[in-house]
Amino acid sequence: MRYLALLALCLAPLIAKAQDWEDQKMFGAENADTILRILSSTDTSFFAPIIDDFIAANPAVSVEYLVTGTADLNKIFRETPDDFDVVISSAMDLQLKLANDGFAARLLDVSHPDWAQWHDSLFAFTSEPAAIVVNRSALGDLPIPNTRQDLIQLMRDNPDRFQSKVGTYDVRQSGLGYLFATQDARASETFWRLTEVMGRINARLYCCSGQMIDDLISGELIMAYNVLGSYAQVRAQASNDILVILPSEFPTTMMRTVLASSTASDPLVAEDFVRHLLTLQAVGDPARFPLPPLSATEANEGQTTIALNPALMTYLDQMKRAAFIREWEDAIVQDE
Amino acid sequence: MTDDVNVSGSLRNRLALILTGGAAVLAAILFVVVRALATQVAQQGQDNILNASMSSILDTAIIRDGSVTLDFPYSSLSMLGTTADDRVFYAVYENGSLLSGYDTLQSPTAPTPDQTEFTSTTFNGDPIRMATGMRTLIGADGPRTVSVSIAQTQDALSDTLNTISRNVALIGLGFFVLSSALALWAASSTSGQLHRLTRSVTRRGPQDLSPVTKAVPSEMGPLVGSLNTFMSRLDHTLTQSEDFIAEAAHRIRTPLATVRSHAEATLQRVEHADNRAALQSMVRAIDESSRAAGQLLDHAMVTFRAENLETEDVDLVELLRELVQRMTPVADMKDITLTLKSDSPAVLSGDAILLQNALRNLIDNALKYAPAETAVVIDVSATPTVNISVLDGGPGFAPDEIATLSGRFVRGKDTGNKVGSGLGLTIAKEVTTAHGGTMSLHNRPEGGACVTLHF
Structure with a gap:
């Protein structure tokens, strides 16, 4: 049995290699006793300090950090839950469904705010609003949009300027994009008008925040809607052109969540990692925890933080999802 | 005294046992009944929410472009949020084939229209409560039945029940303790009546x-x-x-x-x-x-x-002087000196005839057992209380008989051929007792017997 497990452990990276990862990095000693495999949608740069800190406290553990998109991540983990110990994703709905379906281990007595955890198994550790990101120089003399309404007006008034110059998530590919879109649609009819306008100017669709921001910096995009503010903020510091705007009427705020797999190869190490992560979040030292920590209050300054609630599964319903995607496609994909 | 009585059990204990036992049974019944009621009420609450959620989903079922679709609101599932973050499962079936949701979740019984079926079952090993409802939609190609099952784990429910159980257990325990205290009080107050009667009978002369x-x-x-x-x-x-x-x-x-x-x-x-x-x-x-x-x-x-007893003030010294006077001839006959020693009058409230009788018996005894050429002394002292001692120079009492000698018809073993009935000391003792005094017998260190009456 032990040899089988060892074999599986040796083969696991090989199988995983077959997967097309966005990023893949080993932390810690090569010959460590335990390898903690983290499946994540968060860029490695944000998590490297956190993992280093964890390894410093647990030298016997090495960490393999695997990055992929939220929808992909959900699919991979559902297919091979035994291969991964910890799952980190920004798609709260998919994560909640994983926990609901019993993929997450229950960690008891974790001191964490009640609204930031679900069923003692899914723990939120960041508060990140969806933002409008603008390349200031590409925008030129046009006014900077502060609300979704401004955005609609701007695109309607200057269709030629913005032709193929606006980016947003492809909700069919991105779990986070789908979450933002459904929450937007739930909150206001503006979303559908905005989507329609974006469709009319032939908006470009992205799978991930990173690429969208890359194209913004290069000037290929003038604006991007529903980009992760946290990612954009980091890039904005490097480039003066980038401006991150939180829609002033209602910024949709997402919480990044972590769960320990119920079939983790070493449940205690997985649990330790989750606890360590939550502790770092609570301390909030930017050097050790470069992500935006949880807002002090649940609804901070009118920000609508998406609640961890079984209702998140509503739009994951096969029929609901099919209907939503159809409607979204009708609005945005105009040339097909 | 009770050593001789055939005692079996105790009224007080039996009463206390019955009452506390009854209280314990009542407390247990209280616990069971309240918990059962609470379970029912809590389950009812969960059923109501499940039913509302299920109905809100089922209500959105329509036939669009020839196929059944459900566009249920966000609230359908958000209303199922609980403090214990219960997990939620649902399934939508059309004519028995899954439209949406969890394919492994299926109602064990066939649903009937316009009636919600509630079942307690398990899903992936976890106990769940499930509500199932059904609707028939009339499409172009005939009727189509849509059934919706919505299920929830029971963590919040069992948390609630545990809280209730704990509280009810505490109430039951309090009830029991209080009842037990009352039972003990009732039992001891009842047996207290018996004790009072016992005491009043025991205290009698x-x-x-x-x-x-x-x-x-x-x-x-x-x-x-x-x-x-x-x-x-x-x-x-x-x-x-x-x-x-x-x-x-x-x-x-x-x-x-x-x-x-x-x-x-x-x-x-x-x-x-x-x-x-x-x-x-x-x-x-x-x-x-x-x-x-x-x-x-x-x-x-x-x-x-x-x-x-009829009492009057009697001067014992006076009484004794008369007695001595009267008995001196008898003493003289046996060559015994009979002397009365007193320093002051010793007045006692009592029956003169009885006292005289008692003292005469004592002196009589002394004269009877004292050998010739000895002295019998009657010593009276009035302070602090009246004490009369009759001392003689005889052989004294046999030490092992001192305790029993004052009984009726009891006589010393070595009385020889002395005339006696065994009633002398009895009379003296009964008179002394009637006057609230005690009589003690002992032997003098220098030889001879001494009988002392203490009043």
Whole structure:
């Protein structure tokens, strides 16, 4: 049995290699006793300090950090839950469904705010609003949009300027994009008008925040809607052109969540990692925890933080999802 | 006393046991009933929410472009949020084939229209509560049935039930403790009545056979009634037998005196030594009988007077002086010096006749057992309390008999041929007791017996 497990452990990276990862990095000693495999949608740069800190406290553990998109991540983990110990994703709905379906281990007595955890198994550790990101120089003399309404007006008034110059998530590919879109649609009819306008100017669709921001910096995009503010903020510091705007009427705020797999190869190490992560979040030292920590209050300054609630599964319903995607496609994909 | 009584169990314990046992049973019943009710109410609450959620999903079922679609609101699932973050599962079936949701979740019973089916089952090993409803939609190609099952784990429910159970258990325990305290109080107050009766009977003097007049609870009425009847019967019997003894003694004494005088007269006339000896022993026997009869009479008198004690101030010194005077001839006959030692008058409230009788018996005894050429001293002291000691120079009491000598008809073993009935000390003791005093017997260190009356 032990040899089988060892074999599986040796083969696991090989199988995983077959997967097309966005990023893949080993932390810690090569010959460590335990390898903690983290499946994540968060860029490695944000998590490297956190993992280093964890390894410093647990030298016997090495960490393999695997990055992929939220929808992909959900699919991979559902297919091979035994291969991964910890799952980190920004798609709260998919994560909640994983926990609901019993993929997450229950960690008891974790001191964490009640609204930031679900069923003692899914723990939120960041508060990140969806933002409008603008390349200031590409925008030129046009006014900077502060609300979704401004955005609609701007695109309607200057269709030629913005032709193929606006980016947003492809909700069919991105779990986070789908979450933002459904929450937007739930909150206001503006979303559908905005989507329609974006469709009319032939908006470009992205799978991930990173690429969208890359194209913004290069000037290929003038604006991007529903980009992760946290990612954009980091890039904005490097480039003066980038401006991150939180829609002033209602910024949709997402919480990044972590769960320990119920079939983790070493449940205690997985649990330790989750606890360590939550502790770092609570301390909030930017050097050790470069992500935006949880807002002090649940609804901070009118920000609508998406609640961890079984209702998140509503739009994951096969029929609901099919209907939503159809409607979204009708609005945005105009040339097909 | 109770050592001789055949005791089985205790009324108080039995009462307390029944009451506390009853309280425990009631507390247990309370716990079970309230918990069952709470379970029902809590389950009802969960069922209501599940039903609302299920209905809100089922209501959105429509036929669009020839196929059944459901566009259920966000609230359908958000209303299922609980404090314990219960997990939620649902499934939508059309004519038995899954449209949406969890394919492994299926209602065990076929749903009926317009009626929600509630079932408790398990899903992936977790206990769940499931609500299933059904609707029939009429499409172009005929009727189509849509059924929606919505299920929720029962963590919040069991949390609630645990809280309720804990509280009810505490209430039950409090109820039990309170009832037990009340039970113990009731039991001891009930047995307290019995104790009071027992005490009032125990506290009585040995001669007191008067009926119990204290108020008693009605349940004890018959017992006290029979006790009173029994005591009055006993009293009657005792009085009768005392009367009989007195009468008998009296009737014997008179003829005995006649017989004695005849014997004395005959003795004067008889010359023959054998006959004289026979007559002399006859006179002795008559004396002994006469004395016994006298003492029996005395005893009867003492018993009667002690029961109906009439008191007046009696100077014991005066009384003793008379006695000494009267008995000095008897002492002289035996060459015994009889002296009374007193420093002051010793006044006692009591019955002079009884006291005189008692003291005479003591002096009589002393004179009887003291050898010739000795002294019998009567020592009276009045402070702090009245004490009378009669001391003699005789052989003293046998140490092992001191405790029993004052009983009726008890005589010392080495009394030899002394005339006695065994009632002298009894009379002295009963008189002393009737006057609230005690009598003690002991031997003097320098030899001789000492009887002391302490009043």
